[in-house]
Amino acid sequence: xxxxxxxxxxxxxxxxxxxxxxxxxxxxxxxxxxxxxxxxxxxxxxxxxxxxxxxxxxxxxxxxxxxxxxxxxxxxxxxxxxxxxxxxxxxxxxxxxxxxxxxxxxxxxxxxxxxxxxxxxxxxxxxxxxxxxxxxxxxxxxxxxxxxxxxxxxxxxxxxxxxxxxxxxxxxxxxxxxxxxxxxxxxxxxxxxxxxxxxxxxxxxxxxxxxxxxxxxxxxxxxxxxxxxxxxxxxxxxxxxxxxxxxxxxxxxxxxxxxxxxxxxxxxxxxxxxxxxxxxxxxxxxxxxxxxxxxxxxxxxxxxxxxxxxxxxxxxxxxxxxxxxxxxxxxxxxxxxxxxxxxxxxxxxxxxxxxxxxxxxxxxxxxxxxxxxxxxxxxxxxxxxxxxxxxxxxxxxxxxxxxxxxxxxxxxxxxxxxxxxxxxxxxxxxxxxxxxxxxxxxxxxxxxxxxxxxxxxxxxxxxxxxxxxxxxxxxxxxxxxxxxxxxxxxxxxxxxxxxxxxxxxxxxxxxxxxxxxxxxxxxxxxxxxxxxxxxxxxxxxxxxxxxxxxxxxxxxxxxxxxxxxxxxxxxxxxxxxxxxxxxxxxxxxxx
Ligand SMILES: Nc1ncnc2c1ncn2[C@@H]1O[C@H](COP(=O)(O)OP(=O)(O)OP(=O)(O)O)[C@@H](O)[C@H]1O
Ligand SMILES: [Mg+2]
Numbered sequence: 001x002x003x004x005x006x007x008x009x010x011x012x013x014x015x016x017x018x019x020x021x022x023x024x025x026x027x028x029x030x031x032x033x034x035x036x037x038x039x040x041x042x043x044x045x046x047x048x049x050x051x052x053x054x055x056x057x058x059x060x061x062x063x064x065x066x067x068x069x070x071x072x073x074x075x076x077x078x079x080x081x082x083x084x085x086x087x088x089x090x091x092x093x094x095x096x097x098x099x100x101x102x103x104x105x106x107x108x109x110x111x112x113x114x115x116x117x118x119x120x121x122x123x124x125x126x127x128x129x130x131x132x133x134x135x136x137x138x139x140x141x142x143x144x145x146x147x148x149x150x151x152x153x154x155x156x157x158x159x160x161x162x163x164x165x166x167x168x169x170x171x172x173x174x175x176x177x178x179x180x181x182x183x184x185x186x187x188x189x190x191x192x193x194x195x196x197x198x199x200x201x202x203x204x205x206x207x208x209x210x211x212x213x214x215x216x217x218x219x220x221x222x223x224x225x226x227x228x229x230x231x232x233x234x235x236x237x238x239x240x241x242x243x244x245x246x247x248x249x250x251x252x253x254x255x256x257x258x259x260x261x262x263x264x265x266x267x268x269x270x271x272x273x274x275x276x277x278x279x280x281x282x283x284x285x286x287x288x289x290x291x292x293x294x295x296x297x298x299x300x301x302x303x304x305x306x307x308x309x310x311x312x313x314x315x316x317x318x319x320x321x322x323x324x325x326x327x328x329x330x331x332x333x334x335x336x337x338x339x340x341x342x343x344x345x346x347x348x349x350x351x352x353x354x355x356x357x358x359x360x361x362x363x364x365x366x367x368x369x370x371x372x373x374x375x376x377x378x379x380x381x382x383x384x385x386x387x388x389x390x391x392x393x394x395x396x397x398x399x400x401x402x403x404x405x406x407x408x409x410x411x412x413x414x415x416x417x418x419x420x421x422x423x424x425x426x427x428x429x430x431x432x433x434x435x436x437x438x439x440x441x442x443x444x445x446x447x448x449x450x451x452x453x454x455x456x457x458x459x460x461x462x463x464x465x466x467x468x469x470x471x472x473x474x475x476x477x478x479x480x481x482x483x484x485x486x487x488x489x490x491x492x493x494x495x496x497x498x499x500x501x502x503x504x505x506x507x508x509x510x511x512x513x514x515x516x517x518x519x520x521x522x523x524x525x526x527x528x529x530x531x532x533x534x535x536x537x538x539x540x541x542x543x544x545x546x547x548x549x550x551x552x553x554x555x556x557x558x559x560x561x562x563x564x565x566x567x568x569x570x571x572x573x574x575x576x577x578x579x580x581x582x583x584x585x586x587x588x589x590x591x
Contacts, residue, residue, distance in 0.1 A: 007154035011134045012192065012433030013127065014158045015171070017094045018233025018262065019051035019399065020068070020126075022134045023430040027154055027438065032204055035434045037427050038137050042069040050427055051399075056126050058088035062117060064125040072294075075112075079291035088115045090122060095234050097167040098160070098259060101534070105173065123174035127157070131180050154188065155180040156437045158429055160230075160237045161193035161255030162449075165519075165566060166536065172565070190440060191564045192433040193255065195228040195239040198397035200442070201432030202228065202422060203243075210420040211407070219420065225252065225390035229379065229410070230429065231400035236260035236375055238382060241443075242390065249442055253386050254449035254490065258378060260371055262400040268367035269300050275344055276337060276352070281330050285323060292320040304364060307404050315364060316356045324355050368405035375406065376413040383414075393418045399426035441495075446561065448491045452536070454557070455516045455528045456484040457506050469527065473506050481527045483518060486559050493561045501557045502573075508550035512541050515557065515570060544572040 011024040023037040041052035052068030057075050059065045066074050071089070078084040088111040096119055100107055107119045131150070139147050157175050159168050168191055176182055181189035203223065207215040223243055230237040236257040242250045273296075274282050286293045296317060303315040331337060337352045344350075351358040379394070394417050400406060402425050411419045422428050436442075460470050460477035469479045486501065487493060505513055517536040518528045525533055544553055553574040560567045 007188070008152040009138055009148055010154045010156065010434050010437045011131075011138065012156040012158065012197070012430055012437065013130050013134070014051075014194070014430045014433065015094065015123075015127065015130070016051070016054055016232055016399075017092055017235060018054060019426070020054045020130060021051035021427070021430055022130055022137075023427070023434050024134060024138050025434050025438070030435075030438055032201070032431060032435075035431050036141060037430055038134070040137070045069045045073055050430075053091065054094060054126070055089070055091040056093075056122065058090075058111070058115075058117065058122075058125070060086040060088070062088065062115075062121075064129060067126055067129045076291050076294050079294065084290070085113055088113060088117060090117075092234065092263070093119070093122060095259070097170055098163060098235065103164075103166050103170055120170070120174055120177060123171065124177035126178075127175050127180060128178035131155070131178055150179065151188075153180075154190065154437050156190045156192050156197075156433045158192045158194045158197055158433045159564075160232075160235045160257070161195050161239050162235070162237050162257045168565060190437050192436045193237075193239065193564055194232070194235075194429045195230040195237045195255070195397065196241075196251075196443065196564075197430075197432035197436045198230055198428040199226070199228045199239065199241055199249075199395065199432065200435040200439070201428045202395045202397065202420070204435070205422060209423055211423055211425075213420065219393070222418075223393060226393040226395060227379070227382070227391060228395045228397060229375075229401070230257075230398040231375065231396060231406060232261045232398040233400065234259065234261045234263050236378060237398075238379065240382070240386060240391070244444070247442070248444040250445035250492075251443065251447050253382065254447040256378065256382050258374075260375055260378070261398075262371075262403070264371035265304055265367045265403075266297065266300065268370065269304070272350070272363075272367070276341060276350065277327055277331050281327060284330075285326055289320070289322045289326075292322045295320050296323065303359075304367070305403070306361065306364065314358050314360050316358045319352075319355050319357055321355070365405050368403060368409075372406055372409035376409055379410070380413070391417070393420060396421040397425050397428040401425040444495055445492055446495060448487050448489055448493060450519045450521055451485060451489045451523065451525065452487050452517065452519050452559075452566070453483045453485045453525075453528075454501075455518060456482050456503065458482050474508065476506075478506060481529050483520070483525045483528045483530070483533065486557075487561075489521060489523060495561060497561045499559045499561075501559070503555045503557065504551055505544065505553055505555075506551070509547055511545050511547060512543050513555055513570075514541050515568075517568070542570040542572055544574070546574070549574050 007027045009024055010027050011022060013022045014020060021037060023035050025035045037050050039048055039050050041049040053072055055071045056067050057065040057071035075087055075089045078087050090111055093109055096109060105120045108116045109119045109122055110116055135150060157171055159171050172191055175189050203220050205219050207213040207217045207219060225242040228239045238257045239255050240253040242252045244250060299317045303317055306315045334352050341350050349360045349363050394414060396407060401421050407421055457478040457480055460479045465479035469481055471478050471480050518533050519536050520533045522532040542555060544555060556571045556573050558569045
């Protein structure tokens with residue numbers, strides 16, 4: 001952390017499933033007012049947004065072409081002209097890090113045109129682009145005309161708290177590849193957990209900074225334990241904290257959540273289109289007119305943000321000419337379609353006329369229901385697991401928390417809690433991540449989400465070890481594949497805590513020892529071969545060159561629980577020669 005003090009600027013990148021952005025502040029100037037969130041996204045398209053779509057376009061040779069609004073625009077134009085085949089375009093690709101079990105540096109992603117790109121390369125070109133943009137912006141906005149270099153920056157990249165360590169580590173590797181910090185100076189990059197970062201921001205606010213609230217009172221004054229719910233585009237990410245008397249923060253339950261978020265509303269809308277126009281028609285239309293399909297979805301993205309009780313009681317989505325033309329030919333006239341709609345909807349709830357699809361706000365609200373119900377269920381199930389005595393507040397953050405339907409559903413489901421949504425809920429993560437980097441030691445206790453262990457051999461004991469695990473090495477019977485626990489699921493650990501474990505070789509002549517790391521959510525695991533055990537890393541080798549002490553050599557394994565990551569170091573103690581290696585809990589190919 002000492003090195004951090006020398007950094008002049010803090011830049012936090014929020015790389016979201018649907019939207020991304022960044023914010024920055026001078027490293028030693030604390031407080032919300034000192035944080036600037038870049039607001040120039042979409043300028044080329046005539047907009048001025050705090051976040052840009054997480055979409056990337058690569059040139060046919062795989063090199064970086066465009067990111068964000070510019071990528072969407074260029075790709076949509078190419079689609080319209082039908083010359084999109086060479087464009088390598090990706091959207092919503094962050095989800096791969098949540099969905100892929102054996103994530104590695106070789107994990108591939110397939111673009112819309114079928115081209116295959118390494119996920120690590122894709123994330124790194126995006127981070128490099130955002131990083132460059134951030135440097136440009138930091139330098140342009142410095143009022144004293146100073147020019148900063150990337151090495152002056154304390155970088156922060158946010159990741160969902162519910163991600164596996166492998167996925168978090170993947171982001172770190174991608175950031176290194178992008179030139180934000182390097183393995184030689186890992187402290188230059190902090191990985192911040194999204195809901196946790198947001199909590200740093202929320203805790204500094206006054207009541208009037210929350211939607212529907214007023215007054216100058218600091219929310220912190222009334223805060224004991226609280227839950228932060230980050231409702232993003234593709235992830236629901238929940239963290240529970242308790243503020244201690246000395247002001248430090250303890251995590252009191254491991255992160256929970258799932259693959260929910262705003263994308264599910266878009267899915268309900270698509271389901272409705274299929275209901276109205278037929279699955280075959282919609283699928284064919286998407287294939288033949290992908291740019292028009294994109295336009296419909298873009299328009300829905302704007303219209304779905306309509307709030308009940310404001311201006312109108314319906315929203316209208318423009319149906320492109322090709323769409324109207326195609327359904328008039330393949331499905332029927334507006335009258336036929338409206339007639340059919342009566343089967344599914346009350347009169348005037350949905351109407352197709354003159355190139356518009358109109359939806360009543362009630363129908364729009366129904367698109368939110370399935371995801372709202374699931375979200376409430378996840379929160380309820382979390383609350384069932386923890387003591388609620390002190391939990392008086394739920395903070396809703398992330399863009400999707402801005403949806404009235406979500407806020408309503410959560411407020412109604414938890415009438416005895418204060419449900420507070422910051423007015424700039426979608427920026428809470430970026431701003432909080434800057435604050436987190438400025439005071440990273442505030443969070444002092446974490447709860448482990450999984451059990452971690454390594455694979456060891458023990459002297460065979462017939463009373464507790466099964467015969468099939470017996471193996472003889474140099475005349476000694478060992479039991480193989482034992483899952484030796486380093487830290488248990490639900491165990492509370494102090495941030496910065498170091499635990500040491502000692503091992504001895506099983507062969508007197510061996511000069512290398514391999515440590516393999518595993519994780520599981522099954523508390524009764526005995527062997528690394530048991531169901532539900534995953535290999536976190538294979539092939540971490542330590543050399544132990546001096547064999548004179550035979551089996552009486554010691555290898556020390558230190559497990560260090562950092563702020564948001566776990567690091568593992570092995571040292572050959574007995575040889576006298578120093579042998580040390582560092583390892584993070586990642587899949588084998590990443591190190
Ligand atoms: N006012 C609103 N009403 C409804 N939905 C909204 C509103 N504002 C934003 N959203 C939705 O919120 C989502 C974007 O939120 P956010 O920017 O926090 O997500 P993200 O960071 O991209 O995703 P994640 O955190 O899951 O990786 C999108 O699905 C968007 O449609
Ligand atoms: Mg997010």
